[in-house]
Amino acid sequence: MKRLLVATDFSTRSDRALRRAALLAREKAAELILVHVIDDDQPRSLVQSEQREAAAILHDLATTLRKNDGLACETHLALGDPFRAIGDAAETFDADLVVMGPHRRQILREVFVGTTVERTIRQSRRPVIMANAVPAKPYERILIATDFSECSAQAVQAIRKLGLLEGREVGILHAFDAPPRSLMLSASMTTSEIKHQIAEEEDRAGAELEQFLHNIRFAPARRLVAPIEHSAATTIRDGSLKWRADLIVLGTHGRSGVGRVLLGSVTEDVLRDSKIDVLTVPPLAGDAAPREP
Numbered sequence: 001m002k003r004l005l006v007a008t009d010f011s012t013r014s015d016r017a018l019r020r021a022a023l024l025a026r027e028k029a030a031e032l033i034l035v036h037v038i039d040d041d042q043p044r045s046l047v048q049s050e051q052r053e054a055a056a057i058l059h060d061l062a063t064t065l066r067k068n069d070g071l072a073c074e075t076h077l078a079l080g081d082p083f084r085a086i087g088d089a090a091e092t093f094d095a096d097l098v099v100m101g102p103h104r105r106q107i108l109r110e111v112f113v114g115t116t117v118e119r120t121i122r123q124s125r126r127p128v129i130m131a132n133a134v135p136a137k138p139y140e141r142i143l144i145a146t147d148f149s150e151c152s153a154q155a156v157q158a159i160r161k162l163g164l165l166e167g168r169e170v171g172i173l174h175a176f177d178a179p180p181r182s183l184m185l186s187a188s189m190t191t192s193e194i195k196h197q198i199a200e201e202e203d204r205a206g207a208e209l210e211q212f213l214h215n216i217r218f219a220p221a222r223r224l225v226a227p228i229e230h231s232a233a234t235t236i237r238d239g240s241l242k243w244r245a246d247l248i249v250l251g252t253h254g255r256s257g258v259g260r261v262l263l264g265s266v267t268e269d270v271l272r273d274s275k276i277d278v279l280t281v282p283p284l285a286g287d288a289a290p291r292e293p
Contacts, residue, residue: 151251233269
């Protein structure tokens with residue numbers, strides 16, 4: 001990992017992203033790029049005023065990171081739609097990783113679709129970390145969620161390339177479909193028969209997981225298979241708690257092969273509700289979904 005881009009709107013949420021990026025940059029001796037985006041769909045005088053203020057804040061942040069953290073740090077001030085400007089900056093600076101703060105959580109409803117972080121992740125050609133937790137130390141336990149798709153295989157390759165596997169405990173989780181207990185009960189199956197049915201499905205899922213790991217030449221410290229009882233996202237979050245993970249890794253495309261970003265399904269649900277950091281990995285550039293117009 002040579003270069004990290006961190007997007008900041010100078011909020012408390014962005015502070016989490018900044019500190020996480022600083023921890024990663026220090027660990028990997030990487031350069032930091034601080035990016036702030038100003039909406040240019042407003043009066044010119046207001047845009048110019050915001051530019052001056054933002055440039056001063058970025059300068060102060062970069063100076064602090066250089067002096068206190070000993071990091072190489074550049075700043076970039078952009079105009080336009082935040083999600084597009086962040087993506088363009090990641091390409092311009094050839095960032096290995098983008099780090100962003102969590103989305104705003106509303107009291108009555110968790111909103112994720114349409115937020116800057118959602119749109120950035122949806123369109124990004126670079127891995128993106130959504131820094132949900134308050135960063136206090138480097139990552140120690142990483143949980144990779146897999147559905148055996150090509151994109152989830154690429155997610156393993158990506159974090160290996162980023163150097164995130166080194167010196168950490170890594171677990172891999174597959175959430176498998178099993179007949180709902182209510183359905184099996186309605187079919188007059190006994191408790192023993194239900195347990196046997198689930199155990200058979202678990203053995204099948206475990207064998208598939210072993211074959212997947214063999215194919216990608218990856219040997220994690222822990223292999224986890226778990227039945228989906230409520231949703232795949234809930235199973236992943238529960239698995240991260242049991243594993244005591246501080247980072248969840250997900251690919252952004254699933255097994256459907258239809259070329260649609262998985263956001264709106266499992267990945268979106270994990271991102272929306274996770275209390276720990278989430279790293280999303282897009283498919284290789286040739287397989288990427290078309291960017292929003």
